[in-house]
Amino acid sequence: MNQAVAINVNDAITESPLYNLQETSEEQVNALFAACRSAHQDLRKYTVAERCHEVHKVLDYVLQNRDHIAARICEETGKTLTDAVVSEILGVLDNLEWNIDNAPKILKDQTVHTPITLMGKKSRVYHESLGTVLVIAPWNYPFHIAMTFMMSAFIAGNSVVFKPSELTPMQGLLEEILEASPLIRNSVKVVYGTGVTAQRLVAARPDKIFFTGSCATGRKLLKQAADMLIPVDVELGGKDQMIVFEDVNIKRTTAGAVWGALTNAGQSCTSVERLYVHDSIYDEFVTELKAQFDALVVNAGDKGDADIGAITADFQLDIIKRHVEDARSKGATILTGGMVTGDQGKFYLPTLITDVTDDMLLASEETFGPTLPVFRFSTEKEVIETSNQSEFGLSASVWSKDLDRADRVARALVCGAVSINNVMLTEGNPALPFGGTRSSGFGRAKGAEGLLAFTRSKAILIDKQ
Ligand code: ADP
Numbered sequence: 001m002n003q004a005v006a007i008n009v010n011d012a013i014t015e016s017p018l019y020n021l022q023e024t025s026e027e028q029v030n031a032l033f034a035a036c037r038s039a040h041q042d043l044r045k046y047t048v049a050e051r052c053h054e055v056h057k058v059l060d061y062v063l064q065n066r067d068h069i070a071a072r073i074c075e076e077t078g079k080t081l082t083d084a085v086v087s088e089i090l091g092v093l094d095n096l097e098w099n100i101d102n103a104p105k106i107l108k109d110q111t112v113h114t115p116i117t118l119m120g121k122k123s124r125v126y127h128e129s130l131g132t133v134l135v136i137a138p139w140n141y142p143f144h145i146a147m148t149f150m151m152s153a154f155i156a157g158n159s160v161v162f163k164p165s166e167l168t169p170m171q172g173l174l175e176e177i178l179e180a181s182p183l184i185r186n187s188v189k190v191v192y193g194t195g196v197t198a199q200r201l202v203a204a205r206p207d208k209i210f211f212t213g214s215c216a217t218g219r220k221l222l223k224q225a226a227d228m229l230i231p232v233d234v235e236l237g238g239k240d241q242m243i244v245f246e247d248v249n250i251k252r253t254t255a256g257a258v259w260g261a262l263t264n265a266g267q268s269c270t271s272v273e274r275l276y277v278h279d280s281i282y283d284e285f286v287t288e289l290k291a292q293f294d295a296l297v298v299n300a301g302d303k304g305d306a307d308i309g310a311i312t313a314d315f316q317l318d319i320i321k322r323h324v325e326d327a328r329s330k331g332a333t334i335l336t337g338g339m340v341t342g343d344q345g346k347f348y349l350p351t352l353i354t355d356v357t358d359d360m361l362l363a364s365e366e367t368f369g370p371t372l373p374v375f376r377f378s379t380e381k382e383v384i385e386t387s388n389q390s391e392f393g394l395s396a397s398v399w400s401k402d403l404d405r406a407d408r409v410a411r412a413l414v415c416g417a418v419s420i421n422n423v424m425l426t427e428g429n430p431a432l433p434f435g436g437t438r439s440s441g442f443g444r445a446k447g448a449e450g451l452l453a454f455t456r457s458k459a460i461l462i463d464k465q
Pocket residue numbers: 136137138139140163164165166193194195196198199212213214215216217218220221
């Protein structure tokens with residue numbers, strides 16, 4: 001008999017208790033998978049367009065209930081209202097709309113080339129659903145990741161088991177939204193629990209797993225899935241570089257660095273975590289950036305004036321402190337910030353750091369906080385080489401008026417996405433594929449590739465009788 005574990009969920013800032021959850025038992029997991037497998041059989045009766053029509057009901061519900069949803073997101077994450085609305089709610093609306101408009105075309109059966117040696121025959125490709133897929137999510141974008149993965153998987157014809165992070169389960173909210181369509185409610189299930197629950201869900205043999213989270217957990221999951229040969233797409237974080245050449249508009253580009261490094265208090269896998277500035281504008285750029293960092297208001301989301309919200313997880317705050325202290329002790333200059341602020345101990349000041357060397361944790365490990373180490377460079381070749389020497393490769397940005405140069409650098413960077421003269425924009429466009437390389441993971445979410453990742457292609461060759 002498995003011991004049921006209770007999980008206490010608290011307000012991210014005040015730590016006042018919100019509710020308790022019971023870890024899902026092995027028996028419950030098995031019953032859930034049986035229900036999802038049966039729901040998948042039912043789903044096969046519907047066309048892609050019909051499933052999109054159901055997702056439209058969810059989209060409408062999110063739009064109509066945006067204030068209530070934003071309040072729940074802020075409560076459990078401590079993020080600002082701007083972060084909740086822009087990156088979570090608007091991001092979901094954009095994504096669902098794009099999927100509804102494009103999935104029927106992307107998932108359509110195709111007739112493809114038949115060679116002369118097979119003359120008279122016809123070749124077709126069907127994009128079939130996988131079955132029951134498992135989605136495991138982290139705490140930094142608990143709404144965006146939940147809704148986009150669940151709905152894309154459903155549109156592609158799968159039933160879905162979704163496990164939110166135990167830190168931000170938003171208990172009941174996702175189910176309430178899914179109620180907008182009885183068909184979706186029947187095919188998409190939310191399960192609560194910790195890593196123990198996640199392991200039970202994997203053991204139930206989903207047809208594919210979509211994991212977003214830390215490298216360490218991703219590795220554990222991949223090992224467990226490998227034993228059962230379950231395919232897995234993983235998105236594991238980053239150490240994204242922003243590369244600024246000498247010909248940029250400094251005001252506009254520093255504003256980009258502020259947004260890139262500090263949105264969601266830096267708790268984004270695509271946060272700018274390394275800023276490379278050309279030697280000839282370095283001093284001016286850093287002075288302007290410091291002024292912008294100093295002008296930011298760090299506060300709770302419901303205070304209205306907040307630019308930077310809380311650090312959701314205490315263990316994450318410890319990592320931020322450790323990285324900054326390590327840099328300080330090895331000779332880095334903390335130009336501004338570098339400490340916790342506020343009475344609750346949940347906020348960290350926007351922190352700008354120079355004189356960072358390769359041996360510092362800040363230079364190589366993911367910090368996932370409102371910190372920005374700045375490096376100098378003098379040539380295009382040098383910045384490509386040094387910035388590519390990262391264990392990670394999720395996304396990057398290149399800033400220059402010379403678009404040929406920006407494109408050349410974008411092509412040379414080892415990562416999954418590059419924004420040119422802007423930052424973190426690629427993942428804001430649901431038509432673009434999202435995902436990384438190296439330790440940032442593999443597989444692509446969003447775009448046509450993201451939808452096709454929820455399918456298995458079947459080859460058909462038709463001959464005459
Ligand atoms: P993060 O700190 O980014 O949330 P984690 O990797 O710790 O990163 O957690 C991401 C998700 O993975 C959470 O939903 C967590 O419960 C889940 N998880 C934890 N342990 C495992 C495991 N062994 N296998 C699969 N998922 C796990």
